[in-house]
Amino acid sequence: MRAFDSRRLALLAGLVTLAVVLPFMLSGSTLTTATFVVIGAIAATGLNVLTGYCGQISLGHAFFLAVGAYTGAKLGQDKDLSALIWIPAAGLIAAVFGAIVGPMALRVKGLYLAIITLGVVFIGQHVWANADGLTGGPQGRTFPAVQLGGFDFSPGKQLVVGSVTIDSTGLYYYLALLLLAGATLFAYSLRGSRGGRAMIAVREREAAALVMGVDVGRTKVAAFVISAALAGVSGALYGSFLSFAQPEQWSLLLSIQYIAAIIIGGLGTTAGPLLGSIVIFALPSLLKSLPFLPEEGTGGVSVGTLSTIVYGLLIVAFLVAEPRGLVGLGARARTLVKNRTRTSPVSPHLPEEALT
Amino acid sequence: MTEFLQLAFQGFSLGCTYALIGLGFVVIFRASNVLNFAQGAMLLVGAYLISWLAVDVGVPFLVAVLVAASLLTLGGAGFQAVVLRRVTGQPPFVIAMITIGAGIALVAGVEAIWGPEQRLLGDPWGSSSFQVGGVTIGWVKLWGIVVTAVAVAGYFAFDRYTRSGLAIRAIAGDEEATLSVGVPVRRMHAITWGLAGALATLGGLFLAGFPGAPQPTLGDAALRAFPAIVLGGLTSPVGAVIGGVVIGIVEVMTSGYAPDWTGANFYAVAPYIVMIAVLLVRPYGLLGRAPAERL
Amino acid sequence: MTREPAISVRDLTLRFGAVTAFEGVSCDVARGELFAVIGPNGAGKSSLFNALSRVYQPDSGTVRFLGEDFLKLRPQQLAGKGLARSFQNLGLFPTLTVLENVLIGRHHLMRAGMLRCGLGLGRAEEQGHRHAALEALEYLSIADLAGTEVQLLPYGHQKRVELARCLAMEPAVMLLDEPVAGMSSSERADMTELVRRIHRERELTLLLVEHDMGMVMSVAERVMVLDFGVPIVTGTPSEVQADPRVIRAYLGEELQAA
Numbered sequence: 001m002r003a004f005d006s007r008r009l010a011l012l013a014g015l016v017t018l019a020v021v022l023p024f025m026l027s028g029s030t031l032t033t034a035t036f037v038v039i040g041a042i043a044a045t046g047l048n049v050l051t052g053y054c055g056q057i058s059l060g061h062a063f064f065l066a067v068g069a070y071t072g073a074k075l076g077q078d079k080d081l082s083a084l085i086w087i088p089a090a091g092l093i094a095a096v097f098g099a100i101v102g103p104m105a106l107r108v109k110g111l112y113l114a115i116i117t118l119g120v121v122f123i124g125q126h127v128w129a130n131a132d133g134l135t136g137g138p139q140g141r142t143f144p145a146v147q148l149g150g151f152d153f154s155p156g157k158q159l160v161v162g163s164v165t166i167d168s169t170g171l172y173y174y175l176a177l178l179l180l181a182g183a184t185l186f187a188y189s190l191r192g193s194r195g196g197r198a199m200i201a202v203r204e205r206e207a208a209a210l211v212m213g214v215d216v217g218r219t220k221v222a223a224f225v226i227s228a229a230l231a232g233v234s235g236a237l238y239g240s241f242l243s244f245a246q247p248e249q250w251s252l253l254l255s256i257q258y259i260a261a262i263i264i265g266g267l268g269t270t271a272g273p274l275l276g277s278i279v280i281f282a283l284p285s286l287l288k289s290l291p292f293l294p295e296e297g298t299g300g301v302s303v304g305t306l307s308t309i310v311y312g313l314l315i316v317a318f319l320v321a322e323p324r325g326l327v328g329l330g331a332r333a334r335t336l337v338k339n340r341t342r343t344s345p346v347s348p349h350l351p352e353e354a355l356t
Numbered sequence: 357m358t359e360f361l362q363l364a365f366q367g368f369s370l371g372c373t374y375a376l377i378g379l380g381f382v383v384i385f386r387a388s389n390v391l392n393f394a395q396g397a398m399l400l401v402g403a404y405l406i407s408w409l410a411v412d413v414g415v416p417f418l419v420a421v422l423v424a425a426s427l428l429t430l431g432g433a434g435f436q437a438v439v440l441r442r443v444t445g446q447p448p449f450v451i452a453m454i455t456i457g458a459g460i461a462l463v464a465g466v467e468a469i470w471g472p473e474q475r476l477l478g479d480p481w482g483s484s485s486f487q488v489g490g491v492t493i494g495w496v497k498l499w500g501i502v503v504t505a506v507a508v509a510g511y512f513a514f515d516r517y518t519r520s521g522l523a524i525r526a527i528a529g530d531e532e533a534t535l536s537v538g539v540p541v542r543r544m545h546a547i548t549w550g551l552a553g554a555l556a557t558l559g560g561l562f563l564a565g566f567p568g569a570p571q572p573t574l575g576d577a578a579l580r581a582f583p584a585i586v587l588g589g590l591t592s593p594v595g596a597v598i599g600g601v602v603i604g605i606v607e608v609m610t611s612g613y614a615p616d617w618t619g620a621n622f623y624a625v626a627p628y629i630v631m632i633a634v635l636l637v638r639p640y641g642l643l644g645r646a647p648a649e650r651l
Numbered sequence: 652m653t654r655e656p657a658i659s660v661r662d663l664t665l666r667f668g669a670v671t672a673f674e675g676v677s678c679d680v681a682r683g684e685l686f687a688v689i690g691p692n693g694a695g696k697s698s699l700f701n702a703l704s705r706v707y708q709p710d711s712g713t714v715r716f717l718g719e720d721f722l723k724l725r726p727q728q729l730a731g732k733g734l735a736r737s738f739q740n741l742g743l744f745p746t747l748t749v750l751e752n753v754l755i756g757r758h759h760l761m762r763a764g765m766l767r768c769g770l771g772l773g774r775a776e777e778q779g780h781r782h783a784a785l786e787a788l789e790y791l792s793i794a795d796l797a798g799t800e801v802q803l804l805p806y807g808h809q810k811r812v813e814l815a816r817c818l819a820m821e822p823a824v825m826l827l828d829e830p831v832a833g834m835s836s837s838e839r840a841d842m843t844e845l846v847r848r849i850h851r852e853r854e855l856t857l858l859l860v861e862h863d864m865g866m867v868m869s870v871a872e873r874v875m876v877l878d879f880g881v882p883i884v885t886g887t888p889s890e891v892q893a894d895p896r897v898i899r900a901y902l903g904e905e906l907q908a909a
Contacts (some may be wrong), residue, residue, distance in 0.1 A: 006529070055449075057449050058450075064585070075508065088506040104632075104635075104636065107635065107636050108635050108636075108639045108640050109639070110448060110449065111391045111448055111449070111452055112586070112590075112635060112639065114391070114449075114452065115391075115582050115586055115631075115635075116631075116632055116635055118579065118582065119582075119583075119625075119628035119629075119631055119632050120632075122579075122624070122625050122628050123625050123628055123629065123632075125625075126619060126621065126622065126624065126625040127619075129619070129620065129621070130619030130620060205418070214367065247618070252579070253460070256456055256460060259456070260455065260457070263453060272366025301468045305464045305467050305468050306464070307466065308460055308461065308463075308464035309461045309465055309468065310461075311357040311457075311460075312456075312457045312458065312459070312462075312464065313457065313461050315453060315454065315457025316454050316457040316458050319443065319446075319450050319453055319454045319481070320439060320442050320443055320454065323446070323450065
């Protein structure tokens, strides 16, 4: 495990404090955005394990998010179970699907795997559009609000502790933050131990990893399972926070947003998924505040369109100019500040092989 | 029987368009190992440029097509020369992701400029058709087949009989060796991107022909062409053409004959189910070859 | 009672389509022996190593490895059975640190699964193995590089890291694929000495593929010469050096090169 110097520890403590007090500093709609960011970052952390650590290219993340969301809906609403059951179950069921899709990575590699997972998204969308009982069909369905013991997360409800009032958005924010902290710690511990090293070995040199005794197949499947589980948890929260979703939302574009998030944040890094999620999932509301944009629904360029253009270009810009993402930019900035003459080595944490 | 023939014609015609799109993918992939996810965006831009030139600017349709194809050729070559050249040697995944980023930005850009509503293509054929033995033959579909045949023949002639074609085949075999004998590899890469741009324009033209129209979702068809190139193998132009035709026919036949339990719009995912099955049995496609293993 | 050889190869053949990498290779390597495979370029030496570490699957023949039917084992089991190898073009993981690379060598000795790792329950185990990995680095006098990313190291150091990783695997048999290739003459001398020392101190069976004749003849106990994928002579260094077929094989190469 990498050593924590005191400055890093202080920075971390500062960030955690900021994350905890954030709901009291933000207005309602901004807090909603922050909540989407944190929920998204859970799934991005999962994708980072699969793509950043293990080097497996998946366009299928939207599928696992949907599996989690519909598991939550089925158990939480249709069966009326507690969130203590349906949130973990969402992760578990998604993990099972990860274990089904994962072995495909043993047959096909690199870009072929990307295409297969693309197919998984399309087949998933077809199933979602037709499984009316589960998904409500093309019209969509409602999702349950989280109920945790005495905490009711339904819109309009509030939690009052002494002089502090937290509304339902705030409750979602804290729950997601807690789960994100868990996911990040999991990924961080993994990276510094036997399992994470095996994943990186598979990413960088499969043949050599095999000779070291790494079970390449199991490692890839494990990466898929972990990634899917986190996507499932994130999807369940996402559906619940949205309270309503249609099958067409679990689209390729959603998968691409997560890929964009981990690339922009910094592939294979600990902070990358969160940083990238801030950029990707806060972008629409950031753009909305720009003065020259017309009001929603009055014609002209929509916020969605504009943010798609921006993050499309961000993907290109980062991959061309700074493949290590925001984390890499930060490292560069630090190097500049310290005025070191030694140029920092550009070492993109990227899968080496992909259809060579 | 008439229904079958009708579907077969429509499937073949759609398959020809997929063949054009698939060829666009393969042209780039075999020369530089890049899977161009922006192909759909390119054909969308092509269709909109044709529509804009023919309808808004008012130039003759043929001129609109030629100008659009030229612009896309330049645009494709320019993208390779300006952007992708900087990431030469990066893993294929990185470059594929760059094309994804460029692709979604392009599609959204088209929507920002021309709006989300569908437009007129401005083609001379419209919905006109004629009958042969009870089968309705749309003029635009027939032209789609003819143009595909000419474009595919043209591509194979280029591949076989020109110096550039030979150079590109050599690069596909061994890039370093080709570079070492003095072939300008970068220029060849730009040429393949230009070719892909021209092919995308033609694909976009016929996808936007009746009963389709230029609209922002047009580029999604390129994603449906993925099964075609995968079936054929990403490195095989012949495979892309055959795969494209097969997928077109499978798609249209499925839309006509799929049983109810498969659900609405099953035709759109049927090719993907076939593709996944094929890939699991033959990981590099039916006609593709496994990359030589290097240690 | 004579002990069974460490490795016993019979009629091993590997083809790539129409090209034969090697054919009808048989040899016994005794436990604790330092056995070298030499031959002109393209003679099939590295292919033989790749088959002996199951990176390639041989087409026919048998291999017994420490008493087991080697070809029945799955490639990822070999490390656990006591096989370690180095690669001709380095098999290191470039973005990992030196220490992490060596720790992967101990992957097969560790038990923590993905879940335990993620939950941070593998720490105690990790500590012990970290210690062993550092020891291997110290043995090769590169412990000061432990925290450096491998891709930042010069080639000669990378070769040492790979050797340290082989040692950390605690193998019974070590395959070294051209350990001194691409090195300066002083680095060669150091590496030759290291190989000799490892063999002497660690009671290993060592198989060596090498181009550098000086090195092979000075360290190997027995040598097998491959030419065009076929073994032509096996014997002590002095026997091999005196054999006219070997001279012809190498001379032929030199004549072609001239």
